[in-house]
Amino acid sequence: SYVLTQPPSVSVAPGQTARITCGGDNVGGKSLHWYQQRPGQAPILVVFDDFHRPSGIPERFSGSNSGNTATLTISRVEAGDEADYYCQVSDDSSEVVFGGGTKLTVL
């Protein structure tokens, strides 16, 4: 089955830029989505179809997807961005795969 690989953790100082990667075989050929999950809460969608933002998600959140790596970029990181982030793809049969998650720590 398809595998998405994320770094377990990323740390960044407030105001800096965080980049969280998601690797997979030709992941650039798939639609990739990103979820944010704060402690004790359900995930929320922050980027969909590689680089689109749902309504209400700040412009500081952006995405890209090419080749074997997708990237979630969070600019001007704030303390409130501290959370776990998951990437996700689906195949033509609607089966869903999540990455292992990345814990973003704001120093």
Added chain:
Amino acid sequence: QITLKESGPTLVKPTQTLTLTCTVSGFSVSASGMGVGWIRQPPGKALEWLALIYWDDEKHYSPSLRSRLTINKDTSENQVVLRMTNMDPVDTATYYCAHRRGYGGTLYDYWGQGMLVIVSS
């Protein structure tokens, strides 16, 4: 406004069957294009997709859990029900139901609050 809420037992014994209900509002589970999925998350671990049911009763299951899962919908109650047989302590997790967007590839744009299910004797 789309909302989803999970309900069911918080404690089940090993070998028992778990039945979880997802009650939705703001959309009809039988409306064209609609889909509802189940995702779980063991404590401290990653999200794991379980199953998805569409408005037309098309169903999809995680390959690794297919033999233990059944997903159905109750259109009169606007609910989706997930059954998982032969529960084991490793199935202890928070179980979420979520709304699948109505077009394109699968993503989940609205989630329930989740409910923790503990498997223990």
